[in-house]
Amino acid sequence: MSEIDVKVENVTKKFGNFTAVNNVSFEVPKGAFFSILGPSGSGKTTLLRMISGFEYPDSGNIYIGGEIVNNLPPNKRRTNLVFQNLALFPTMSVAKNIAFGLKRQHLSKQEIKKKVEHVLELVDLKGLGDRNVNKLSGGQRQRVALARCLVLEPTVLLLDEPLGALDLKLRENMKLVLKRLQARVGTTFIYVTHDQSEALTMSNLVAVMNKGKIEQISPPLELFYNPKTYFVARFIGDNNCWDGKVISLQKDTCNVKVGNISLTAKMGENISVGDEVSIFVRPEIISLKKGRSEKGLNGTVKEFVFDGAYFRIVVMAGTGENQLEVKVKIPQGEKIPDINNGSEVSLSWPDGSAIAFKKAGEIEKVIEKELEGVTA
Amino acid sequence: MRNAKKLLVLAVIFTMLVVSFAMASGEKQSAKASKVLRMLTWEGYAPASLVEKFKSETGLDVQIAYIGDNNELIAKLAATKGQGYDLIQPTYNWVTIAQNQYGVYAPLEMDKIKTDQIDPQLFKTVTEGTKINGKSYAIPFCWGTTAMIVNTKYAPEAGKTYKDFCNPKYAGRITYRAKYDSFYMFAYALGLDPAKAVSDEKAYRDVMEKTLKKMIECKKYVKTYWGSRQELEDLLLREEVWVASCWDAIAFSLTPKHPELQYRIPKEGAVGWIDTLAVSAGAENVEGAYKWINFIMKPENAAVIANKTGYSMASNGYLKYVTPERAKMVKEIFTPEVVKNIKWYFPLPSYAVDIEADVQERLKAAPSE
Amino acid sequence: MKSNKRILRIGLISLLLPFAVWIGFLVVIPHIELLRLSFISHRGNNFTLANYANFFTNALYRNTYIRSAVFSIIVTFITLVISLPMALFITKIAGPKAQGILMLAVILPFWISELIQAFAWMIMLRETGVLSYLLQLLGIIHHNVEFLYNDAAIMVGLVYTSMLFMVIPLVSTLSTMEDSIIEAAYDLGGNFWNTLFEVIIPYSAPGITTGSIMVFMLSLGNYISVTLLGGKNSLWFTEQIYNQFILRFNWNQGAAFGILLLILSSLIVWIGIKISGQEIEEVLR
């Protein structure tokens, strides 16, 4: 895991006055499944196009396999791109689509044929080589696009929201196909998406991007439980988010008044007394007991839903005007206390699993919009 | 249901509109026929001022359709046997062929024509030459010649013989038409007589083949075969050619401003054409046609056309009414000897038409070298 | 419901009637008449195949047709070679504003008549013309040179007059092609040429075929540009048809030539389509 396949170093790209990619740096280790996750318009495609060579950075460097490739055209780079709209050659058969890149390498006919057959088998399209690409299903087309790139054995395979055009069920299936494929061929993948479940299920590393900047690069779980910015905490998962005011500070925790409840949270960044902050607690980490208790946060169950994988429970904590809405998720299979709507419950979470970030009004709007899209 | 009905009503209205339009325009034409004189003629032969004058004298309106050449004229008439036109102005040598093949003209009633207004020499040539079964079909209207124009700056010596069209001294500076007039010029230059040979198919074929051979030989010296007056004038004025075949009327309009361009009639004689007046076989207004003939041949009226077109008229004494310079130029160029030596275009039997078309095509298809 | 449909159909038929009449009178009937004339002997009025036989036995007619057809094929090819980069530039490189201006620049010449276009080319190419003048100004030639009255001038004129009919179909097919397809070709290692020949040209094949048919037919049927620009060696097959009708009054021979022009040219087009491996139905669509 020490070898680095792609290195992006202080890369900035502007379109006129608009900065699409703003001073971005990251490294992708060999063999990684690296995702770039971010809301629409955050600059993901632009970044990917710079790596593949369709755009050149205004400043900064891009290395592939240790060499600077800033001004190398796409056909000279050891990268291949699976386009957002696939961009299959509509006049060619499946096999010809796949052979296009091989022909450029001056291989013999037999060799090309062998490689095409092999990759077709790999993506589970055996026997469809002669079919015109227009006569394939969505998922099949998807796999042709993949095969067309994989057959060239690129150093890095770049994928730009390749599942965007598929319907939900097919997308779930293709996620697994992709993940398995990557594990099998071992090629480094850089995968761009605005769908966090795609990023989280498939990747070793996820870079969260917002407004041209990278907010955090971490393995999925860490992103989940240890967000480094307000944006990440807010953007990843269906997080609990409560707004309040800091009343006192300890070494690395702070006390925050949320309505008339006082909560303790780890400080995600530099915070001073009097700051407006948001506290984030993962719904999955909250434990729920029937009845009231001294230590925990007490409330009444407002909603109780089972969605097949999780029990989703909404609890109204505290009293009076400033009641707090708490989302709780308990995986199916775990023991569920015997509760109904209106039951009295007490909630608790491990120390350090609540994190506080300063509120950022502008980001709020971006995320609201994005989350709307996800739930819809 | 509603929509369907609407559509139907719309369709019916539309169809009725189309039909009534067609009928209305048909009616208009026949109602006006006897008050209108319909002419098929050349640009400039019926100027607006004369049409106005004619209307005030006779009360007749004149409708004019123009033609570009005699082939087109025949094509227009042949389809309808002359119907749609009253008065027609074919070129003299084209009258009999159209009459023999398509019968588009009516025999002239000479007692309706004021023959004393017409040049007797030309009158005799044309009425004799267009006689079929003892009846004449045309009288002369105006005439002109085709000869040579030379740029005296570069080719002062040229223009004494048509052989100059094949003179290497002027290679690449020569232009003429790929048409019959050029064939006649070359034929006369070779000492052949197409006018005499034309009455016999074999003899005519022989003359034309010999001429063609010579013209193909000379093709390397031609810059291009000119097609339109505009083309010829451009070539001459830009001094891209020095020696050209040319109509006298073009020369008359060029020489006053460009004295280096001189119209010259070689010793073989100018080739001459006569445009005529004829009455259509399908004429609806025969009286009107004769009225126009007598009107237009009055010297003062003929002079108007002479001034406009640069052609010479078959009207007696018209030169009294043209500008003095013009009268002088005409008298200088067309001396009695020159006029006597004019090689008039001759009527073509149908085999001659084919022979000419054939050699013209072969000339154009032949390689230059 | 049924009567409803019938009324609709009657309505539709009566709406289309004027159009059908127009097609009938101006397209079908003249062609039938032409066909009839072509089988009648000149001045004889009896049935004959001689008018057709003449074409094949007379080398002048045959060669003129071959020359016209070969020229038209070359013109079609040149027009394609010029129009394809233009269409690519218009659809793939130019911004929306430049796109409009460029399309206008392509269409504009067709608002003036072909005669005027030909005269404009004469002014450009003639011995004392603009091109000769400019080349002297640049010191490339040292005295007037004639560029007019030769085969190349004919080609220039024909390419110019028919360019639009190639550019428009190309633009319309290429504009449906997503840019990412070209990018994909580059990404997979393609260069300009194999992207052009393996991706862009196959994609624009329907446009190329439509455009080529139009340009070929227009060039073969041209009269004005050819005679004005070609000078003394410019015999074209249309001129021979014209000669038959107008010079010889031989409508029968002219009709046969007209029909032959139609048949032989359609044959060439058909062979062209077959060679390029397309389906005729596809092209018609």
Ligand SMILES: Nc1ncnc2c1ncn2[C@@H]1O[C@H](COP(=O)(O)OP(=O)(O)OP(=O)(O)O)[C@@H](O)[C@H]1O
């Ligand atoms: N060629 C360009 N010219 C001008 N602006 C551009 C160009 N390409 C992208 N942009 C702008 O840059 C920003 C980032 O675009 P980009 O396509 O990288 O976003 P993205 O993260 O891929 O979004 P999505 O998820 O919708 O695909 C957008 O605001 C976009 O409008």
Ligand SMILES: [Mg+2]
């Ligand atoms: Mg994108």
